[in-house]
Structure formats: structure tokens, C-alpha cells
Amino acid sequence: MNNLSKYKKEFFSEGFIKIERIFKKKEVNQILNEVKKIKKTFLKIKNPNMHFTKDRKFNTIHDINKFIKKGSILELSKDKRLTNIVNTILGGKSKLRNLEFFLKPAKTGKAAPLHQDNAFWNIPSKKALNVWIACKKSNYKNGGLYYYSKSHKDGLINHEISYQPGTSQKIPSKYLKNKKYKKIYPNLKPGDCLFHHCEIIHGSNKNNSNFDRVGLVMSFKNIKAKINKKAWAKYQSNLRKNSIFIQKKNSH
Numbered sequence: 001m002n003n004l005s006k007y008k009k010e011f012f013s014e015g016f017i018k019i020e021r022i023f024k025k026k027e028v029n030q031i032l033n034e035v036k037k038i039k040k041t042f043l044k045i046k047n048p049n050m051h052f053t054k055d056r057k058f059n060t061i062h063d064i065n066k067f068i069k070k071g072s073i074l075e076l077s078k079d080k081r082l083t084n085i086v087n088t089i090l091g092g093k094s095k096l097r098n099l100e101f102f103l104k105p106a107k108t109g110k111a112a113p114l115h116q117d118n119a120f121w122n123i124p125s126k127k128a129l130n131v132w133i134a135c136k137k138s139n140y141k142n143g144g145l146y147y148y149s150k151s152h153k154d155g156l157i158n159h160e161i162s163y164q165p166g167t168s169q170k171i172p173s174k175y176l177k178n179k180k181y182k183k184i185y186p187n188l189k190p191g192d193c194l195f196h197h198c199e200i201i202h203g204s205n206k207n208n209s210n211f212d213r214v215g216l217v218m219s220f221k222n223i224k225a226k227i228n229k230k231a232w233a234k235y236q237s238n239l240r241k242n243s244i245f246i247q248k249k250n251s252h
């Protein structure tokens with residue numbers, strides 16, 4: 001079995017795979033430089049999708065690909081080292097659907113509640129995944145991503161509004177009460193990547209450490225994968241309710 005087939009097998013068995021050192025130090029530095037530029041750009045654009053920590057640092061920036069049409073991050077999203085793995089897992093040619101930063105600064109970086117990405121994406125064929133690229137160390141100590149191993153096999157769960165910025169929906173805690181999933185915190189160095197299934201349950205804790213956690217997320221879908229428009233509209237409505245709640249809370 002070649003490496004690509006091994007990755008695919010592990011991906012569908014566990015719900016995620018970690019691959020070390022896909023990107024070199026030089027490439028990670030290019031990403032970090034671009035993060036700085038994109039932060040400045042996003043402060044100037046109309047209706048940006050971004051969220052801050054209580055000390056006004058960037059916590060998450062979403063839909064970056066809507067506004068940034070060139071640069072090293074977009075180039076890296078077409079890189080064969082990445083797309084060969086993505087296309088093998090998704091069973092054909094894929095398309096970038098979103099680019100996001102999950103920045104989680106030291107001391108104030110916020111938690112991401114437990115969720116499945118497909119509750120946001122609404123892709124019934126499930127031919128979609130996220131690539132989480134570590135641009136700084138990411139682990140248990142600084143609010144690294146964690147997974148409930150094999151949870152993708154149980155299908156999509158009805159989410160509820162999270163009332164949290166950046167991840168607007170979450171899995172109701174009562175659903176998880178009787179589940180016995182193994183919780184795994186991958187330990188990542190800069191340049192390492194996680195590839196996760198769109199229905200694996202995952203989240204991350206606050207960053208109470210002294211070390212920033214910087215993740216770039218590239219989200220892909222099979223070019224033929226359709227979106228369930230009705231479910232998508234429901235998600236948009238939840239998203240609006242969540243952001244109205246957050247605006248009201250911040251204006252007090």
C-alpha cells in the first residue's frame with residue numbers, strides 16, 4: 001500500500017490524520033507574514049467575518065478567500081503535497097471552499113465549542129474536509145485542536161446555537177453524555193498538518209499559556225459535492241441569531 005492509500009485508510013478509520021512537516025520553515029514564515037498583512041486588510045474591509053479576544057487581538061478570521069485573491073497562502077493551497085492527499089481522500093478533484101485563521105493568542109485565545117464542520121457546510125455526500133496547518137506549536141497546553149476519535153462514523157448530529165463568536169453552533173452536551181469517544185490532542189510543530197473528516201466531533205480549549213497558537217485552515221470539497229440548500233439556509237439563520245446575540249452582549 002502506498003502512502004496516499006495509507007493516509008486514506010487511516011482518515012476514514014480515525015476521522016483524522018496528522019502528517020508531519022508538510023510545509024517547510026520558509027513556507028510557514030511566508031504564511032505568518034501574510035497573516036500580518038491580512039489582519040491589516042481585514043480591518044479596512046466592509047462586513048468582514050472576524051472575531052476578537054477581550055484584549056482586542058484577532059481570534060479568528062473567516063472567508064479570507066473572498067477578499068484575498070493572490071499570495072503565498074493561495075499558492076500553498078494548490079500545492080501538490082497537499083492536493084494529492086486531499087484528492088485521494090475525497091475521491092477526485094477538489095476545490096478550495098474556504099480559508100480561515102484560528103489564531104488563539106496567548107492568555108486570551110478563546111475556546112472553540114465541540115462541533116462537526118458539516119453542520120456548517122451541509123454537504124450530504126460528506127466529500128469535504130479541513131486541513132489544519134500549524135504555523136506555531138499547537139498542543140494540549142496552548143488550546144490545540146482535539147478530536148473525538150472515530151466519532152465521524154455516527155453521522156451528523158443536530159447542533160444548537162453556541163452563542164460564541166467564530167463557531168456559531170455546537171453539539172448539545174446531553175448528546176455526548178453516554179458516548180465513550182477517545183479524546184485525542186495532536187501535538188503539532190510548525191509545518192505539520194491535520195486533515196479531518198467533515199463529521200468528526202472536535203473543538204479546542206482556551207489558550208491559557210504564554211504561547212500564541214496560530215492555525216491556518218484550508219477547507220476543501222470534491223468539485224462535484226453538492227450543498228443541501230435548505231440546511232444551508234437554516235445554518236445562515238443560526239449564524240445571524242448568534243451574531244445578533246454577540247453584538248448585543250458587546251454593546252452592554
Ligand SMILES: O=C(O)CCC(=O)C(=O)O
Binds near residue numbers: 144202
Ligand atoms: O482551531 C480551532 O480551534 C478550531 C478549528 C476548527 O474547528 C476546524 O478546523 O474545523
